[in-house]
Amino acid sequence: EIVLTQSPGTLSLSPGERPTLSCRASQSVNSSYLAWYQQKPGQAPRLLIYGASSRATGIPDRFSGSGSGTDFTLTISRLEPEDFAVYYCQHYGTSPKYTFGQGTKLEIK
Amino acid sequence: EVKLVESGGGLVQPGGSLRLSCAASGFTVSSNYMSWVRQAPGKGLEWVSIIYSGGNTYYADSVKGRLTISRDNSKNTLYLQMNNLRGEDTAVYYCAGGSAYYYFAMDVWGQGTTVTVSS
Numbered sequence: 001e002i003v004l005t006q007s008p009g010t011l012s013l014s015p016g017e018r019p020t021l022s023c024r025a026s027q028s029v030n031s032s033y034l035a036w037y038q039q040k041p042g043q044a045p046r047l048l049i050y051g052a053s054s055r056a057t058g059i060p061d062r063f064s065g066s067g068s069g070t071d072f073t074l075t076i077s078r079l080e081p082e083d084f085a086v087y088y089c090q091h092y093g094t095s096p097k098y099t100f101g102q103g104t105k106l107e108i109k
Numbered sequence: 110e111v112k113l114v115e116s117g118g119g120l121v122q123p124g125g126s127l128r129l130s131c132a133a134s135g136f137t138v139s140s141n142y143m144s145w146v147r148q149a150p151g152k153g154l155e156w157v158s159i160i161y162s163g164g165n166t167y168y169a170d171s172v173k174g175r176l177t178i179s180r181d182n183s184k185n186t187l188y189l190q191m192n193n194l195r196g197e198d199t200a201v202y203y204c205a206g207g208s209a210y211y212y213f214a215m216d217v218w219g220q221g222t223t224v225t226v227s228s
Contacts, residue, residue: 033212033213033214035212035214035215037154039154044203044205044218044219044221045146045154045203045218046218047207047214047215050211050212050214050216051211051212056211056216057216088154090214090215092213092214096156096169096170097144097156097167098144098146098156099156100153100154100155100156101153102153103153
């Protein structure tokens with residue numbers, strides 16, 4: 001079973017800064033099946049990135065994903081006020097079918 | 110507009126049953142993969158179950174044998190039958206889905222329905 005570990009748990013930054021969120025898999029995974037989601041309080045998650053680096057429809061280009069093997073990264077080039085949220089990485093595999101990381105909370109400093 | 114709307118959540122006693130529904134519009138449940146994902150209070154996301162367009166179903170170990178995913182193609186609706194509920198099943202339950210274009214990522218989500226298991 002693949003375990004996804006996200007770091008840091010919480011990131012305190014100011015608008016305009018450039019955060020890098022990490023997602024590490026316990027074993028090498030197919031990057032085609034690595035996704036990132038954003039979740040704001042009281043809302044459903046929203047797909048940001050699929051296939052490790054492809055932006056979903058309507059996602060601003062300040063969001064970018066990269067990585068392969070066991071190490072994946074979500075970068076926001078310049079933080080906007082609406083970007084403060086919790087971010088989850090997710091892998092689609094065999095058993096279980098989906099695994100989520102524990103999340104990184106991006107909070108306003 | 111693509112929309113998923115969950116319903117059927119509520120308060121249920123341990124050992125009880127509940128059926129969640131997820132009605133889709135602008136999106137064909139039977140043509141895509143559909144999952145249930147839950148989130149316990151203050152916790153992260155946990156995948157529960159998936160049904161593929163071909164009808165195959167899979168479950169997380171924590172719910173196997175107690176929760177059953179199904180769909181009604183004529184109603185374009187996804188279901189989750191929940192039996193023998195436990196306190197640890199308390200969560201917001203989201204239905205979510207997508208097309209193979211997204212490499213099995215979930216690009217469409219409902220707003221969630223809350224299940225509380227308590228005596």
